[in-house]
Amino acid sequence: MTAEQRPRRVTSADVAREAGVSRTTVSYVLNGTPHQKIPDATRQRIMHAVERLGYAPSATARALQSGRSDVVLCLLPDWPIGPAMGTLLETLSTSLAAEGLTLYAHPRAAGRPVSEVWRSLGPAAVVLWDELDDTEVAAMRAAGIAVTVALLSPTTQRQGELLVPQQRTGRVQAEHLAATGRRLIGYAYPEDPRLKGFAEPRLEGVRTACAELGLDAPVVRTLPMDAEAAADAVRAWVAEGVTGVCAYNDDVALAVLAGTRLAGVAVPGDLAVVGVDDIPAAPFASPPLTTVNAEQGVIAQYIAALVIRGLSGKPAPRRPGSDTIHLIRRESA
Amino acid sequence: MTAEQRPRRVTSADVAREAGVSRTTVSYVLNGTPHQKIPDATRQRIMHAVERLGYAPSATARALQSGRSDVVLCLLPDWPIGPAMGTLLETLSTSLAAEGLTLYAHPRAAGRPVSEVWRSLGPAAVVLWDELDDTEVAAMRAAGIAVTVALLSPTTQRQGELLVPQQRTGRVQAEHLAATGRRLIGYAYPEDPRLKGFAEPRLEGVRTACAELGLDAPVVRTLPMDAEAAADAVRAWVAEGVTGVCAYNDDVALAVLAGTRLAGVAVPGDLAVVGVDDIPAAPFASPPLTTVNAEQGVIAQYIAALVIRGLSGKPAPRRPGSDTIHLIRRESA
DNA sequence: CCACCTTACTGACACGCGCAAGTGAAACGC
DNA sequence: GCGTTTCACTTGCGCGTGTCAGTAAGGTGG
Numbered sequence: 036m037t038a039e040q041r042p043r044r045v046t047s048a049d050v051a052r053e054a055g056v057s058r059t060t061v062s063y064v065l066n067g068t069p070h071q072k073i074p075d076a077t078r079q080r081i082m083h084a085v086e087r088l089g090y091a092p093s094a095t096a097r098a099l100q101s102g103r104s105d106v107v108l109c110l111l112p113d114w115p116i117g118p119a120m121g122t123l124l125e126t127l128s129t130s131l132a133a134e135g136l137t138l139y140a141h142p143r144a145a146g147r148p149v150s151e152v153w154r155s156l157g158p159a160a161v162v163l164w165d166e167l168d169d170t171e172v173a174a175m176r177a178a179g180i181a182v183t184v185a186l187l188s189p190t191t192q193r194q195g196e197l198l199v200p201q202q203r204t205g206r207v208q209a210e211h212l213a214a215t216g217r218r219l220i221g222y223a224y225p226e227d228p229r230l231k232g233f234a235e236p237r238l239e240g241v242r243t244a245c246a247e248l249g250l251d252a253p254v255v256r257t258l259p260m261d262a263e264a265a266a267d268a269v270r271a272w273v274a275e276g277v278t279g280v281c282a283y284n285d286d287v288a289l290a291v292l293a294g295t296r297l298a299g300v301a302v303p304g305d306l307a308v309v310g311v312d313d314i315p316a317a318p319f320a321s322p323p324l325t326t327v328n329a330e331q332g333v334i335a336q337y338i339a340a341l342v343i344r345g346l347s348g349k350p351a352p353r354r355p356g357s358d359t360i361h362l363i364r365r366e367s368a
Numbered sequence: 369m370t371a372e373q374r375p376r377r378v379t380s381a382d383v384a385r386e387a388g389v390s391r392t393t394v395s396y397v398l399n400g401t402p403h404q405k406i407p408d409a410t411r412q413r414i415m416h417a418v419e420r421l422g423y424a425p426s427a428t429a430r431a432l433q434s435g436r437s438d439v440v441l442c443l444l445p446d447w448p449i450g451p452a453m454g455t456l457l458e459t460l461s462t463s464l465a466a467e468g469l470t471l472y473a474h475p476r477a478a479g480r481p482v483s484e485v486w487r488s489l490g491p492a493a494v495v496l497w498d499e500l501d502d503t504e505v506a507a508m509r510a511a512g513i514a515v516t517v518a519l520l521s522p523t524t525q526r527q528g529e530l531l532v533p534q535q536r537t538g539r540v541q542a543e544h545l546a547a548t549g550r551r552l553i554g555y556a557y558p559e560d561p562r563l564k565g566f567a568e569p570r571l572e573g574v575r576t577a578c579a580e581l582g583l584d585a586p587v588v589r590t591l592p593m594d595a596e597a598a599a600d601a602v603r604a605w606v607a608e609g610v611t612g613v614c615a616y617n618d619d620v621a622l623a624v625l626a627g628t629r630l631a632g633v634a635v636p637g638d639l640a641v642v643g644v645d646d647i648p649a650a651p652f653a654s655p656p657l658t659t660v661n662a663e664q665g666v667i668a669q670y671i672a673a674l675v676i677r678g679l680s681g682k683p684a685p686r687r688p689g690s691d692t693i694h695l696i697r698r699e700s701a
Numbered sequence: 702c703c704a705c706c707t708t709a710c711t712g713a714c715a716c717g718c719g720c721a722a723g724t725g726a727a728a729c730g731c
Numbered sequence: 732g733c734g735t736t737t738c739a740c741t742t743g744c745g746c747g748t749g750t751c752a753g754t755a756a757g758g759t760g761g
Contacts (some may be wrong), residue, residue: 038554044435044510044511045510045514088510088665089449089506089509089510090486090510091510091511092487092629093432093490093511094487094488094489095431095432095437095490098428099428099429099432100408102377103489104428105648106488106489108472113458114646115451115454115455116449116451116454117450117451117454118448118449118450120454121449121450121453121475122447122448124475125446125475125476125477127475128474128475128476128477129477129478129480131477132477133479133549137474137484137485137488137489138474138475138477139441139473139474139489140472140473140475141461141470141471141472141473142454142458142460142471142473142476143458143461144458144460144461144464144465144471145462145465146461147465150424151470152470154424154425154427155427155438155439155470156427156439156470156472157426157427173422174422176379177378177397177421177422177423177424178377178424178426179377179426218455245673250426260473260648261649261651262651262652262656265652270445278641284648286648286649289648289652289653290652293651293652293653293654293656296675313617314591314649315448315622316618316619316647316649316653317581318594318595318626319592319595319598319623319625319626320622320626320649320653321620321626321629321654323595323626334407353486353561368526
């Protein structure tokens with residue numbers, strides 16, 4: 036409490052003093068600098084000192100000196116993150132780690148400007164889900180951030196931006212329903228307004244698929260996360276002649292399923308239901324939920340490639356093929 | 369491609385030159401250093417220069433100079449992260465942000481030592497879920513990390529470690545089943561070996577609750593994520609006289625529910641089922657799933673308090689009360 | 702004996718920033 | 732007219748690291 040308020044950091048200078056050499060020599064030994072003849076005797080003396088003092092180099096100073104920071108920041112969206120996002124982050128982290136990059140995710144704090152966040156970290160690249168405005172991008176560039184990968188930007192396709200194939204998921208849902216003979220399909224839109232950015236392109240995919248297949252436009256209905264309300268929606272759909280429903284995701288699909296049970300509607304006989312994500316609960320629904328799944332691994336690796344190429348100044352790789360989206364056929368459709 | 373390979377960072381020196389003042393004056397203006405009289409004329413000259421050049425201070429240099437980094441690192445566990453973890457991170461991020469701290473989560477990359485991760489960031493504090501060994505803690509201290517909050521460490525209660533009330537969730541599950549007249553209860557253990565650290569204390573809570581209530585020890589059964597296998601487990605439980613099952617979490621509980629459907633066992637009549645987490649799918653199960661929910665918000669705020677107190681050198685606040693765990697009663701138990 | 706090379710190091714700078722201490726000029730008190 | 736205070740700044744140091752450019756000691760060739 037009195038003597039040592041802060042335990043003072045162990046620096047490479049401490050190691051040098053302990054080993055009786057200069058700081059430079061310590062640096063050479065620890066970094067294995069080539070073309071530098073250091074005899075094993077001193078080498079071991081230094082390693083011992085490192086061990087004894089418990090020295091760990093300062094990431095901060097390293098980053099400052101080298102100018103680059105091997106840190107990739109992922110700004111998480113503010114909508115609830117599920118298992119799909121989890122595995123995506125995991126794969127992304129691993130892919131980047133293979134290249135010596137470290138991924139950090141920031142769960143957005145309520146009422147805090149994004150600029151403050153990336154400023155306090157000084158990353159080499161930023162991955163995010165929302166669209167961001169030009170001034171923000173310019174500010175990042177000025178702060179030394181080389182690459183920004185923005186997913187899900189409906190408007191312009193800027194440098195290094197990627198549209199995660201949301202439309203495709205909608206398309207696959209609709210095509211499956213059409214293939215099983217459904218002529219009029221409904222869309223179960225999520226209640227949470229924060230999900231709009233994701234829901235809109237998926238719905239768009241369903242719309243265009245319907246148009247191409249010569250079907251009527253989908254009947255969109257916002258679905259409250261409540262079984263009774265879902266039952267009302269189901270009844271309304273059936274009354275309108277809807278025979279198949281694409282849900283925004285599996286959670287919404289499960290709500291629809293609960294609604295069919297209350298409304299006494301047979302699935303898939305009277306109404307087929309398709310979800311998105313293949314959450315762990317999907318196979319255990321009654322009936323087991325047919326769903327569309329994007330291979331998070333492939334997407335993550337593509338994002339990683341985008342970041343790595345961007346950092347080395349090379350052009351972006353081409354987008355992954357359409358085989359990243361799979362239909363998982365169970366019994367609900 | 370030829371002239372400016374790297375766009376060279378805009379520094380405060382550039383701003384100073386542009387505004388015709390010294391770098392220090394720029395620093396004073398930007399940081400609003402007190403007891404420093406700067407006339408509005410120069411102040412605005414500087415702000416204009418900042419604007420024009422698009423200057424953003426380097427987080428790295430700031431951290432190096434100030435010695436502290438206002439960054440809190442959360443090392444995510446390697447088991448699949450669900451919505452519960454998501455909301456916890458979100459609340460934690462917000463709570464820390466109120467104190468000027470920024471939270472970053474690192475999804476663990478396969479086959480990468482943890483030490484490399486916190487080293488590349490140099491955080492002020494680390495929050496993690498596993499237990500960590502003494503040498504690792506010592507290494508962190510040497511690297512200047514002030515606080516480490518480890519959750520879920522079954523053995524020793526080290527400085528600033530916290531046991532998220534896992535046992536309590538198990539206890540609440542068991543007590544509810546006992547209160548509804550179940551005399552012999554089963555425990556549905558998760559298949560994924562990575563979940564052991566979480567599952568064991570929950571099971572322990574069930575065990576002690578059974579013992580205290582004068583019931584037989586719970587019948588533990590590992591539940592594969594497969595409906596047929598789950599049905600086998602359900603049949604076996606029923607044959608043994610088990611009338612209530614505590615599941616590790618809602619996903620497992622939903623598997624049990626699917627098993628009961630296949631096995632023709634009535635829920636909750638023949639077998640009651642209680643989950644943990646209250647995932648979005650829980651209310652839509654058939655029957656709607658009774659589950660136990662930890663208030664992630666309260667836990668997150670406690671962790672945040674722990675970190676903040678730790679950084680300011682004050683002692684840890686006392687643990688949150690037992691009211692963070694709630695039973696959400698639906699129809700499955 | 703000196704030129705020359707290798708070995709094993711070290712000195713000093715730069716990275717971008719915050720801040721303690723100083724400095725010249727103007728204003729003020731008596 | 733001179734000492735003192737206030738104003739509006741600036742000079743300079745240090746944070747911990749990587750690395751270029753030396754440099755003294757020792758060996759080799761002629």
